[in-house]
C-alpha cells in the first residue's frame with residue numbers, strides 16, 4: 001500500500017493524480033477493476049460512460065482532502081441492464097464519504113462546536129446537526145439490536161445525587177459492560193426490560209441477593225438460573241466503568 005492509499009483508506013482505487021495544494025489536497029482516482037453485474041452477477045459488463053464525483057474525504061492536518069472519483073456506468077451484456085459503479089464507504093448521491101461524516105460526528109460528539117466544524121470541514125451547521133443525528137440514531141439502534149448475553153451480571157450502583165441509582169448489566173462471558181440503566185426498581189426498569197431483545201437466551205444471571213432483582217429476573221428472564229455472587233459483578237463494573245463513560 002502506498003502512502004496515498006493509506007491516507008485515503010478507500011479500497012479498490014487506482015490513484016491517477018495527486019495535487020497537494022496548500023488549503024486543499026486533491027486526489028483523482030478510478031476503480032481498479034470493473035464490477036460484476038449488480039443484477040445477474042456475471043462479469044460480462046462494458047463501460048458505457050463515465051462521470052466524475054467530487055467528495056470531501058478527511059482532513060489532513062490543516063488541509064481538506066478532496067477525492068475526484070471517476071465513476072463508470074456499466075452495461076451488462078448478459079441481462080442488458082445499466083448500473084453505476086458502487087464504492088465501499090461512499091453512499092450514492094452524497095458529496096462526502098462515510099468516513100468524513102463520521103469524522104464530523106466524532107468531533108461534534110467530543111465537543112467541537114457546529115460553527116467550528118462548519119469552518120474546518122466546509123459544510124453548513126445544519127449539515128453538522130443532520131449528520132450528528134444520523135450517527136446517534138445508528139448507535140442507538142446498534143445498541144438495542146445486540147443480543148442479550150448468555151451469562152448476565154446485574155448490579156446496582158450509585159449514579160449521581162440528582163439521578164440516584166443505576167442498574168448495570170454486565171456480559172460476564174465476554175467481560176464487558178452490556179448496559180447501564182437509570183433506576184433500580186422494577187417500575188423504573190420495566191420499559192427497558194420489556195424492550196430488551198433475546199431475554200430468553202439468558203442462561204444465568206449473576207447478582208446479589210436483593211429481592212427486587214430476584215423477582216425481576218424471574219419475570220423477564222424466564223430461562224435463567226440465578227447465581228448469587230456480588231463480587232464478580234462489582235469488580236467488572238469498576239474495571240470497565242471509565243471506558244464506558
Ligand SMILES: [Zn+2]
Nearest residue numbers: 037040076079
Ligand atoms: Zn447483468
